[in-house]
Amino acid sequence: MLFLLVEVSAQIGLGTTTTPSIQTKKIPLDYSRPQTYEIGEIKVIGSKYLDHNALIALTGLKVGDQLKIPSDAISGAIKKLWKQGIIGNVEIYAYQMPDGKAALTIELTERPRLSNIEITGVGKSQISDLNDEIQLIKGRVLTDALKKNAELSVKRYFINKGFLNVSVDMSQHPDTILTNSVRLVINVKKKKKVKVRYIDFEGNEEILDAKLRGKLKNTKEYARISLFKDWASRLFHLNPKNAWQFMTSFQKIDLKDIKAYLGHHIKPTFFSSSKFIKKDFEEDKTNLISFYNSKGFRDAKVVGDSIAKNNDHSSIDINIEVEEGQKYYFREITWTGNYIHNDRILDRILGVKKGDVYDMDLINKKLTYNPTGPDISSLYMDDGYLFFNVQPIEVRVEEDSIDIEMRMYEGPQATIERIIVKGNDRTSDKVIIREIRTLPGNKFSRAELIRTQRELSQLGYFDPEQIGINPIPNPAEGTVDIEYTLVEKPSDQVELSAGWGGAFGFVGTLGLVFNNFSLRNIPKPKFWRPLPVGDGQKLALRVQANGRQYQNYSISFSEPWLGGKKPNSLNISLSHTNRNEINFNQNITGSFKIYSVSLGVGRRLKWPDDYFTLSNSINYQIYHYQDFQGYTGIEGSNGTSNNINFNTTFARNSLDNPIFSRNGSSISLSLSLTPPYSQLSNNPNDTGEANEDEDIIKVDKWVEYHKWMFDAAYYAPIIEKFTFHARAHLGYIGTYKAGYDVGPFERFTLGGSGLAGQNFILARDIIALRGYEDNSINPPNYAGGSIIGGVEGGVVYNKFVLELRYPISLNPAATIFVLGFAEGGNNWGVHSEFNPFNLYKSAGVGARIFMPAFGLIGIDWGYGFNTLPGANSISGSQFHFTIGQQIR
Secondary structure: OEEEOEEEEOOOOOOOOOOOOOOOEEEEEOOOOOEEEEEEEEEEEOOOOOOHHHHHHHHOOOOOOEEEEOOHHHHHHHHHHHHOOOEEEEEEEEEEOOOOOEEEEEEEEEOOEEEEEEEEOOOHHHHHHHHHHHOOOOOOEOOHHHHHHHHHHHHHHHHOOOOOOOEEEEEEEEOOOOOOEEEEEEEEEOOOOOEEEEEEEEOOOOOOHHHHHHOOOOOOOOOOOOHHHHHHHHHHHOOHHHHHHHHHHHHOOOHHHHHHHHHHHOHHHHHOOOEOOHHHHHHHHHHHHHHHHHOOOOOOEEEEEEEEEOOOOOEEEEEEEEEOOOOOEEEEEEEEOOOOOOHHHHHHHHOOOOOOEOOHHHHHHHHOOOOOOOOHHHHHHOOOOOOOEEEEEEEEEEOOEEEEEEEEEOOOOOEEEEEEEEOOOOOOHHHHHOOOOOOOOOEOOHHHHHHHHHHHHHHOOEOHHHOEEEEEEEOOOOEEEEEEEOOEOOOOEEEEEEEEOHHHOEEEEEEEEEEEEOOOOOOOHHHEOOOEEOOOEEEEEEEEEOOOOEEEEEEEEEEOOOOOOOOEEEEEEEEEEEEEEEOOOOOEEEEEEEEEEEEEEEEEOOOOOOOEEEEEEEEEEEEEEEOOOOOOOOOOOEEEEEEEEEEEEEEEEOOOOOOOOOOEEEEEEEEEEOOOHHHOOOOOOOOOOOOOOOOOOOOOOEOOOEEEEEEEEEEEEOOOOOEEEEEEEEEEEEOOOOOOOOOOOOEEEEOEOOOOOOOOOOOEEEEOEOOOOOOOEOOOEOHHHOOEOOOOOEOEEEEEEEEEEEEEEEEOOEEEEEEEEEEEEEEEOOHHHOOOOOOEEEEEEEEEEEEOOOEEEEEEEEEEOOOOOOOOOOOEEEEEEEEOOOOO
């Protein structure tokens, strides 16, 4: 028989024996004959911060219980303490008390608590990201499991960024200030990124490797030699008698395959990463099979893949083995359950014929949602059949042919019961409801849901990427509730800038635009943020000046729903501009002042469709000039010219997003008309005085012209996130009477950024043309057959633009995108010289950033390819800065 003071220990063995305060003796330990004792005392030692009674309760042992020694009860008590994760080492000692009872002593050490985390080996931004990843809470007991999870989180973070060889060392150090606390130091060694060098395929006989690589959207290779270089190298090493054989093989290469190869190997160089991420690779393999399925290979599968690390430890080679299987074709497609539309209509919309390559992805797209054309689902859902459902079922497979049966459930038409709007903290419900096309009592329509999403996005008050639409159907009642979830974004803008205006020096600008203004809420302080908001009105204030030489003041107000019942808009604007010419003695030698007021109304049209609008305005400008030398025709003159004109604009806009458009188009035709003074019998401009110099443009007291402006823009998504954008612009100004010259006002000026404010050219349309200096494309006047010098401006212009855009961030707090462009335009001073193909051309790149507080800001670098009249060389490299959305 063996006598011991301790029967069970954890981790470090027996430890130091500690006896109770009362007199005890050893309990004999006999595993073959355990003895039963009553627990007379339980004591905890070694714990400074944990509650002793709580620890005893966790063991499940209580004073007065009967306990066999030795038994599993004591080892079970230790396990229960360990499960809490707050104990380091624990030992239980058993003594026999004088009354025969057992005294238990629980001796333990507490685990330290986490006081601070230090991450080394990485940058500050990554430290912030890692703290979010590992989620260790200061003050929490630091366990081995927590440290292991933190280590795995750090590794996973860097592995997802392509650092497959990352190593993480964890160490803890006693805190010199806090007791029983430690600092956790995480040392990260990222090492080099592991990139994919080569991706090769086995088993693919019908589809080239290059085409398959292109379908791996997230896993790209970086080192493959160009196809043409490979061919050239092979040809160089062939002897003459084998050269013909090689050239024959070259001729068998399909041009589509060459395009596929280039599409994979050129694009990733600039816009794709070759880092390897396991999760993305698995997703790519699924995409690969989906591609095979779309080509008729219904049974295609990835048999296996292997990843081989290279000797440099910074790259891997991937080999994917595929089994293509047989290629299938559609044979018979039949419809069942359709009572509203016959088979002929459904077949026409489906657009799949007997003998077409088997492609279930195409079938599902044509059945559910086809962004490029009609689909079966829209045929029903746009007519209220919300509960419509169709399932394509393979009913027969024979050799390479498959029969499909479309099993349909049309269901009843659903009526909209309620409209629920959530998330509009600033904007009034009425502003949102009036843009919603799905009204209670109407039949459900998916097309109207999509249109409503577009209209809410166009308001500019909500994040277009987070507009949520949730139909809540009630099949029993045949109704549906529609819930719109919105996320408000800041829409007011502040323009505070200073720029260099050439000879005018520094020019300061202060502008305030309140895009969700409310006149109605002016007497209600609770709606002031900082001005009254919520009714969708727009108030804009702007001041621009550089002291005595140039000042501009403007205020405008617009109400998009005049009266609140129909989308009839009201626009009012006032402005005053003053430009002074100052000599070296700081004396004013000439001035040009403009006073302007405008009143306009507009409405949405229902024909040809409800994307069209018609707006009309009456405008009055007063041009007052005194000894001003800036324009041809008014040099040194003193007088006043009046411009009363009526403008009508017929436009259509279907763009999906006002900031970064990806779909849709906009087209506008605008006509401005002054009264035809020259046709009147009592022409107010006819003073009876002869024009002594026929080469000088006559400046009338009442400005006369008719002005036509055409603008068109188109947006379409192409590969990945790229958006194609094309624009065309044309302007024409003329008079009503033959031989009656267009005056010096309201002409066209081309070149540069298109910003009139920094160039101080008044009473002109400023047209941008990147790659050339501001306002540099400005033809002289050809009055009387001879050239007159000076800043004249054109009477007809045209411009064409092509852009390729790519979004960097679509976050409403800062929308950023980059672009490449090619454009051309010209400006003519005589109508007869107009030639739409005689253009000043340029190309370049640029970037745009939209911040709600400041609007759209852009910078472009353009290269002009042509030489301007009077210049000695081509325009060459030019930088341009833009503010706001450029229309032309």
